Amino acid sequence: MKFRNLIIKNIFRNKSRSLLAVFGIAIGVAAVVGLGLVTDNLSASTQKALTAGAADFSVISGNTGGGGGSPEGGGGPSGGGSQQLINQTTVTEIQQISGVANATGVLRTNIDLSDNSTSDSNSSNSTSESANPQGQGNFRMNMYSVIGIDSSDLSMDDIVITNGTTYSNGNEVIIGETAAQRLNKSVGDTLNISNQTFKVVGTYETGNFMDDQGVVMSLSKLQNLTGNTGEVSLILVKAADGTSATDLADTIEQKYSNELSTSTSLSGMDRMNNGLDVINSGSWAVSLLAVLVGGIVVIVTMMKAVSERTREIGVLRAIGWTKQRIMTMILGESLVLAVIAIVVGLVVGIGIVEIISATHLMMGIEPAFSAYLLLKGIGVALLLGLLGGIYPAYRASRLAPTEALRYE
Incomplete structure (x- = not known):
């Protein structure tokens, strides 16, 4: 055998x-x-379930100083800011970097929409940061975040439409659930921003209290309203599948040394x-x-x-x-x-x-x-x-x- x-x-x-x-x-x-x-x-x-198309991190200007608006929305359209804006051409440049799935520019500012809670009439101080210092505390209680971003990239900023539709032209906006309640606005109403009338076509949620207390419109429209044509406050970046977001952020910082920096939001991903x-x-x-x-x-x-x-x-x-x-x-x-x-x-x-x-x-x-x-x-x-x-x-x-x- x-x-x-x-x-x-x-x-x-x-x-x-x-x-x-x-x-x-x-x-x-x-x-x-x-x-x-x-x-x-x-x-x-x-990671896919948590992000669901949202950006992995954001890129902001690495230089501080006067000029432009603040990405935090610290000033109105005509106000100064503590951080410089970014030239919109940089968005295209970052989009071309290997490992980047998507990049989109976002413009942010704060505007006083208090008059809109009761009326759609002209608001003379709706965009002025130079309000009477005596009433500054009151003024800031009425400040609302205004975000400019292309409607096709709303998911990059974790913006989810809860009612109605997204905006399709420059005269349409969507309003956060918190802002809608405070201003008593709903889909179909109008909203006066910087002496211009906009139609509310939808409401949204982000899970961020500050952003939910705001209004979102097209990027080009907000750039025109603020006089920041061709500029953005920050750039949202999503890494391609198989690419480390942390490594990609380091690559961008090295490429734009002393010009741009990435946000610390990656700490949440690290956790x-x-x-x-x-x-x-x-x-x-x-x-x-x-x-x-x-x-x-x-x-x-x-x-x-x-x-x-x-x-x-x-x-x-x-x-x-x-x-x-x-x-x-x-x-x-x-x-x-x-x-x-x-x-x-x-x-x-x-x-x-x-x-x-x-x-x-x-x-x-x-x-x-x-x-x-x-x-x-x-x-x-x-x-x-x-x-x-x-x-x-x-x-x-x-x-x-x-x-x-x-x-x-």
């Missing part, structure tokens, strides 16, 4: 013992593959990534525990097999089998069991994840199939088979023929 045929035959001599070994290894494979299908794509799925790292670490811990359990099951099973075949091993040694040949036989049996367990583990691991995914118990998370993950599962099985068989094989090879033959 050929040596490899003997190894396969020995496996099926005790089916229950072999099934126990296969079960132990399959647990490790199923855990590694099943958890990997979820966690390997968890970071991307979570999210740190949380995902904890989840991944937990997944690895569970996988390693499953592998440990599988390894113990294999070792116990193979040790039992060696113990039951002590006389057989003694006979083989007596007829001239070497220690190396005995070790090879035991290790071969363990590896064959591992190969069988690979199939079982992959089917179980993938099957469970697919069933859970089909029942929508993992909303927003899609299993991430990859050759690397399958190779990792196969590697775990072979490693368990090898490690689980080394000690039993060593013990078998160390049996003295005379002692083994007397074993009952």
Whole structure:
């Protein structure tokens, strides 16, 4: 009988013992593959769900001083600002940088819309920052954020239409839910801004209190109102799939050294990534525990097999089998069991994840199939088979023929 045929035959001599070994290894494979299908794509799925098309970070001017308006909206259209605006051509330049999926310019300012709460008549002080200092505190209570951005890029600024539609021309605006309540405005009403009348065509939410207490219009219209033609307060940037937003931000800062800087909003993404790292670490811990359990099951099973075949091993040694040949036989049996367990583990691991995914118990998370993950599962099985068989094989090879033959 050929040596490899003997190894396969020995496996099926005790089916229950072999099934126990296969079960132990399959647990490790199923855990590694099943958890990997979820966690390997968890970071991307979570990031996609959280951002949902929003910009990853913003770019602002790195120079401070007078001139222009403030990106924070500190002055009205005619007011000064503590930070310079950015030439709109820079938006196109950043869009051309490798790794940038989208870049859009945004102009921001603050305007007093208090008169609009009761009337659409002319508001003489609607855009003036030089109001009477005596009434400055009162004045700021009536300041509203006005944002200029192309309607096609609203999602970049986390602006979600809650009612009505977005603006399609320069005389239309959308108003934040908070501002709509304070000004008693709804879809179809008109709003007077800088002595011009605008139609409210929709309401929006961003989740940011300051932005929800504001109005959004087309970028070109706000540029005309403020006299900042061809300039923006900030540039929203979204990284392409597979591109690190942090690395991309560093690239932009290096390219425009002393001219532009990126916002600190990436700290929120960093915290999210740190949380995902904890989840991944937990997944690895569970996988390693499953592998440990599988390894113990294999070792116990193979040790039992060696113990039951002590006389057989003694006979083989007596007829001239070497220690190396005995070790090879035991290790071969363990590896064959591992190969069988690979199939079982992959089917179980993938099957469970697919069933859970089909029942929508993992909303927003899609299993991430990859050759690397399958190779990792196969590697775990072979490693368990090898490690689980080394000690039993060593013990078998160390049996003295005379002692083994007397074993009952």
